[in-house]
Amino acid sequence: MRTEARGAAEYAVAGGRAAFGVEASLRTMPRLVLDSTQAKGLRFEFFGWTSVFAPCANIKALAFGPGVDYAEWLESARAGLVRRPSDEALLELMLKGPFGTGRCVGLWGGLRTIGQMR
16 A cells, blocks of 8 residues: 555655646546556545546536536546445545535635635
């Protein structure tokens, strides 16, 4: 497990600094989720981030919802990650996102609410 985690960290970091900018990281995360050579916990973590932010990544996705590519990635991720009922439960929980809405609107609304709490 340590070897896989170290490999993933080396993949994401070069020379003591992030090897990718935000856009490159967003493009890399879905591939890491599908990479069966990576630790399953790491893949689930990247799944959570990707499933929350990918549908919000551009205006088209915000307006019309995630496209076919996202649906295909989601199905591939489910097939690669889910082995037991507990895996399915974790995946479904992660799809709901940090505010339980599963949509970007809930995320932005939640951030507005947090900002107003000051």
